[in-house]
Amino acid sequence: MKKLFLLLTITITLLCGGCYESLFPPEKTAERIEPVSDIADEINYTEKGAKILVLNYHKVDHQEISLSVTPEDFDRQLRYIRDSGYHAISMDDMYNAIAGTGELPPNPVLITFDDGYKDNYTNAYPILKRHGFKATIFVISDFVGRENYMNWDELRAMAKDGFNIESHTATHESLTDISDERLEHELAHSKKKIEEEIGREVNFLAYPTGAYNLHIAQKVKDAGYKAAFTVKYGNTDVNSNIFALERVPVFHTENTMKSFVERLHYTPLLVSQGWQLR
Numbered sequence: 001m002k003k004l005f006l007l008l009t010i011t012i013t014l015l016c017g018g019c020y021e022s023l024f025p026p027e028k029t030a031e032r033i034e035p036v037s038d039i040a041d042e043i044n045y046t047e048k049g050a051k052i053l054v055l056n057y058h059k060v061d062h063q064e065i066s067l068s069v070t071p072e073d074f075d076r077q078l079r080y081i082r083d084s085g086y087h088a089i090s091m092d093d094m095y096n097a098i099a100g101t102g103e104l105p106p107n108p109v110l111i112t113f114d115d116g117y118k119d120n121y122t123n124a125y126p127i128l129k130r131h132g133f134k135a136t137i138f139v140i141s142d143f144v145g146r147e148n149y150m151n152w153d154e155l156r157a158m159a160k161d162g163f164n165i166e167s168h169t170a171t172h173e174s175l176t177d178i179s180d181e182r183l184e185h186e187l188a189h190s191k192k193k194i195e196e197e198i199g200r201e202v203n204f205l206a207y208p209t210g211a212y213n214l215h216i217a218q219k220v221k222d223a224g225y226k227a228a229f230t231v232k233y234g235n236t237d238v239n240s241n242i243f244a245l246e247r248v249p250v251f252h253t254e255n256t257m258k259s260f261v262e263r264l265h266y267t268p269l270l271v272s273q274g275w276q277l278r
């Protein structure tokens with residue numbers, strides 16, 4: 001009944017632009033959005049246990065593409081997360097909770113970046129530090145040091161500050177399109193290279209373009225990874241497949257902040273109803 005009521009409320013809110021605008025007036029959007037953590041509390045805790053919001057970013061800069069969130073929006077999003085009672089967690093916190101060996105704070109959020117773009121270091125890193133948040137960077141090991149990508153010194157500096165540097169394979173080839181030999185190389189080579197350069201164990205992988213299947217998931221496990229992330233839309237919880245973890249992508253849209261707030265609060269409910277926000 002409570003779910004039905006929530007669904008109804010959300011449906012009305014989403015369908016009725018005017019209602020939404022009265023909740024989050026556009027002129028206020030640029031400055032401040034009121035936290036609605038009581039709604040988040042309702043949705044994020046179910047009989048299945050805590051839902052973990054895994055945010056997936058790519059770039060933080062001013063490019064007019066969907067994968068680029070502006071530094072201003074990124075700053076606003078982190079402030080919103082903090083003010084709404086969400087708690088940034090580490091990769092190990094998430095893994096231990098799913099494995100049943102660790103506790104999570106209320107409204108846990110894991111912040112992830114794919115590809116290892118330079119702007120993660122120049123733009124996102126200072127903003128994250130200012131808010132006291134850490135993040136996980138999934139790097140393409142053969143691309144590190146290339147133009148527009150971070151170099152190993154930058155990644156080491158982030159690792160020293162508690163960021164996780166994990167694998168997004170060696171060359172970003174879609175893993176469903178390559179031979180087993182090539183697949184094994186992508187998984188093993190990137191893991192080894194990042195471990196050598198960063199000096200820490202690499203236990204997590206993000207599938208390039210999110211493409212995976214059961215065979216690939218088994219290979220990932222065989223290569224020594226503990227978990228892997230897809231771009232499957234949704235929140236992670238104890239029922240998630242540890243080698244196919246869900247994430248919530250954050251895009252630049254016509255109203256990036258409004259889209260972000262919707263995703264934060266409505267993802268579990270919308271996924272349970274088979275819907276997806278664009």
Ligand SMILES: [Zn+2]
Nearest residue numbers: 114115208209
């Ligand atoms: Zn990627």
